Amino acid sequence: MEKKLEAADIIAQFERAKSDRSNWDNHWQDVADFVLPSREFTKVSSRGTQRRLKIFNSTAPEAALSLASALESMLFNTSIRWFSLGTEDESLSRDFAMRDWLYDTTTRMLSYFDNTNTNFSTTLHEIALDLVTFGTGIMLLQERDGLLKYQSRQLANMYLATSDSDDVTDIFREFEMPAWEVVDMFGDAVSEKVRKQAADPRKHDKKVKIIHFIYMRKKRDVFKKDGTNKKWGSMYIEKDAKSILREGGFDENPYIVSRWSRASEEVYGRSPAMTVLPTIRVVNTMARTMIEASELAVRPPLMIGAGTVEGPIRTAPGSILYVRQGTRDYPQPLNSGVRPDMGIKLMQAEEEKIQQAFFADRLKLPENDRMTATEIVERRQQGLLAVSPVLSRIYAELLNPLIERTY
Secondary structure, eight states: OOOOOOHHHHHHHHHHHHHHTHHHHHHHHHHHHHTOTTOOSSOOOOTTOOOOTTOSOOHHHHHHHHHHHHHHHHHSOTTSOOOOOOOSOHHHHTOHHHHHHHHHHHHHHHHHHTOGGGTHHHHHHHHHHHHHHHSEEEEEEEEETTEEEEEEOOGGGEEEEEOTTSOEEEEEEEEEEEHHHHHHHHGGGSOHHHHHHHHSTTTTTOEEEEEEEEEEOSSOOTTOOSGGGSSEEEEEEETTTTEEEEEEEESSOSEEEEESBOOTTOSSOBOHHHHTHHHHHHHHHHHHHHHHHHHHHHSOOEEOOTTOEESOOOOSTTOOOEEOTTOOOOOEEOOOOOOHHHHHHHHHHHHHHHHHHTTHHHHSOOSOTTOOHHHHHHHHHHHHHTTHHHHHHHIIIIIHHHHHHHO
């Protein structure tokens, strides 16, 4: 008989998954610092804090945004019929009534995706950004108020485990909630400590760590329809108290995990930004050096003889310098001989490598004002052919599950 899962067992599994991901966290943080600073993994900044302090060249952030926008416009653009339903039975596909039904159902689903209340467009844009930047995007599909709503989850809070067949079988989400909200959501299952915090006006906003564990049940009674016998188990754990807050289940995994590309037997995906990260670092270092060199050329330091100037030295335009009478040692700029133009050429060559890694050279349209709309679409599709090996994984792990569950 399968052992019943206890809170301590789940927390131990969570800590193992967290430890296994430590190298990924460091890698993702490096990528975030130079490409998408709105994401954080190994550090926590206050809200509203300036996070672009390491970025001196915007080539990588712009290239990532362009690739994400291209995927969004070509794969799941809600302004066009970006998918259509069909049937594997050829005889049914030739039936006019069936074809009308499939067309009508596709139209209904497209209208659903275009509904702003479902949050579809915003979520898919965030997922596309995570895919091209960190290689892994995680979406939550959950029914609320009679609508199936789409939400992107922060990769920093999500931890995965896979089976030997590379299927995602365990998903952990660690997050924080105010004490009053924990009591409101889970009631009497909450620990005494948290209930006291929620009742205290001075402490009711104190954060409580929660772990949400989604897993594939190995044994269940398929004849029972309750949450504890569904195919996918769901457990909320109060981490510090090591207690189960709620247990339930889903017929399908509520999370959709998609990856840009994946090495054999790796759990998380790899992205263009991760591949070209060394070049991104080089370009940012060169950009910083070029800024310093340009400033040195435009505003060089002054050479002044000791004791030849009366009063403070002023370098602002229109300033007056008082020089001792009789001296011939006037202040002169130091000619360092820097050549910013040479550095610019080297930096442009490195920028092209970054743009190629993000397929910018394939997806960018030629500057031709006489192209028709059909030619533009065909040109974009030709560009996406270069990404086709990656798109097959996106179709399998993101779009197909997304459409099936929405249907």
